Amino acid sequence: MYGLVDCNNFYASCERVFRPDLEGKPVAVLSNNDGCIIARSQEVKDLGVPMGAPMFKWKDTIEQQGIAVFSANSSLYGDLSSRVMNVLKDNCPTVEVYSIDEAFLDLSLIPRDQLGDYCAQLKSQVRKWTGIPVSIGVAPTKTLAKLANHIAKKNPKANGCWLLMGTEQKRLSSIEVGEVWGVGRRLSKRLNIAGINTVWQLSQMNKALARDMASVNMERTIRELNGEPCLALELTQQPRQRILVSRSFGHDVSSYNSLRAAIVTYATRAGEKLRKQDSHTQSISVFIHTNPFSDSAPQYKGSLEIPLDHPSNDPSVLANAASMGLKHIFKEGYSYKRGGVMLDQVLPKHVAQLCLFSARPEQHKLGGVLDAINAKMGSNAIRFAATDVGSEWQMNQNRRSPRYTTRWSDLKVVA
């Protein structure tokens, strides 16, 4: 049996942990630049505010309803996430951390008649030790466990836990097919056209037809809905094959030097991610574009991939390559709104295709030294001078809560 533990309205719940006065009140969390609403407490969902809603379109509702709005505080969410995961790992030997707010558990060792108590106890321990409310779904496959979790959240009688076997025709007939893990907006539409509207109908669909219609994934989904496990727990974290760092700018940027400051910052951040997973990259791509939402301003998108002679994770190599790429795609006279870098050919450090025509470069220690200093003195304590140019590109974050758990200066004071 698999369990899926999912934190309820995770970011909104994190904000409440140190602000218990917000319990029972509407809470929303914004994306970078305070642009969109990306997390909503139940009260906000009940008000009809959709996921991803642009903030400026909902200003009136926010004011009228007294919604507490926060800028994204990723250090807080990351820290509370690892606390939740640690409680799960204390209780269960086999845990797959699936995302910042979800984990699959292997519950095959728990006797069937004790599963209910086990989940209820786990749920209350997570709440008590971390302040985060969770829901737990249990089922013979991961796909069903996801669905069970959905029921645990929606059904008031569930008490936050639900067990699902996949044979419950009546219940599965009452859930829309789009709720199934792996069935997104497009597939839902196509399935609806084919007359498949509910989870139960999908579970009864012909597997070969499904494979034809979509891909082998949909066949797996159907098998999983019927209780046949096709997806195992993934217990070791695979290194990323692609690393992307991109941001919308706080304000439009038109000067080359400011743009370069942003791009070099992103390249540096990408390098940190690369070194953290002990990888290097064979190329770095740079892209910039203007604001696609603007009707009046002229539009431009530019991108370029810079191959490296040797795979590298050296910050100066990455920064130089990124600047060089930017120089080629930059065009005077546009207002840029967003830029980023992408490392597309990421390899483990011991795998390297060397260049026939040049010697293998010396391994520099710069990256490691930078990482060590920034770990000790605070991120960005040491950085490239080129990144200190201009400030238009810096992110707007006007409503961020304190980093209660990761900064001495932000510790909550009890008077």
Place this chain on the structure above:
DNA sequence: TCTGGGGTCCTAGGACCC
């Protein structure tokens, strides 16, 4: 008139997830 039978690698595009 008739034209084999295997393969691999790469890329773009589409779909999904959080």
Place this chain on the structure above:
DNA sequence: TCTGGGGTCCTAGGACCC
């Protein structure tokens, strides 16, 4: 005025190899 930021996997088609 103001619209997020990451990721993965699959398939088809083109190009190449013997």
